[in-house]
Amino acid sequence: MSETNYYVIEHDRQLSSNGASLQWPERMLQGYDYAAEEEIVYVKSGQPFSSSSILAQYPLLLLSDELSKFIMKLAPEITSKRVVVMNLEQYNQSFYHLMDLPKATCIAPDQALIQSGQVMSIMADLSGLEQEPAFLIPYYRTQLVIVRLELAERLLRAGIYGLNVRPIQITEGDM
Structure with missing residues (x-):
């Protein structure tokens, strides 16, 4: 069996995170299908x-226009909905995407290896995701955005400001 390299893409922890600063419409909080x-x-x-x-990660995952374009280029079957973030105090707007990324199931989240607040190793059921270039693993109150090597390399070459790409060990198992 060949080994697959997985990577987490996340917001650079040295920069401020935005998710808690937003007023989310109730229908969005109900899920992708309701937005x-x-x-x-x-x-x-x-x-x-x-x-x-x-990106904004909590309570919903929003990916910037730039980041979502990379993912949709490799996985055109992934659908997304446009989200305009309006900052009335600064008189500006930013564009994001709420993406319907496939989800893996986290198995035994209490056994995940955490170092410096980051998930380094996790057990998940990846059945049905063998060919997906990007997917999510829900982990407690957050979602890990997982990408395969080809997408990770493209993202690193693009040099997207504020994006952290790091390896993660995923042990495959079933429920």
Whole structure:
């Protein structure tokens, strides 16, 4: 059996994270299927928001226009919905995508190896995801965005500001 290299793509931890700064419409919180094709999300009053952020992770995963284009180029079957983030205090807007990435099932999350607050090793059921260039592994209150080597290399070559690409060990198992 060949070994597959997996990588986590995440927001650079040295930059501010944006997810908690947003007012999420209730329908979006219900899931991808409930969200409109284009949503408007507002930055909470008095909250910081960096329009250069490549993703927002909590409670929903939003990927920047730039990042989502890389994923959709390798996986055109993945659908997405456009999200406009409006910052009324700074008079600007940013464009993101709520993507319907396939999900793996995390098995035994309490046995994941965590170092410096980052998941380094996890057990997951990856059945049906063998050919997917990108997928999610829900882990407690967050979602790990996992990519295969080809996509990880393209993202690193692109030099997207604020994007961290790091290896992760995934032990495959079934429920």
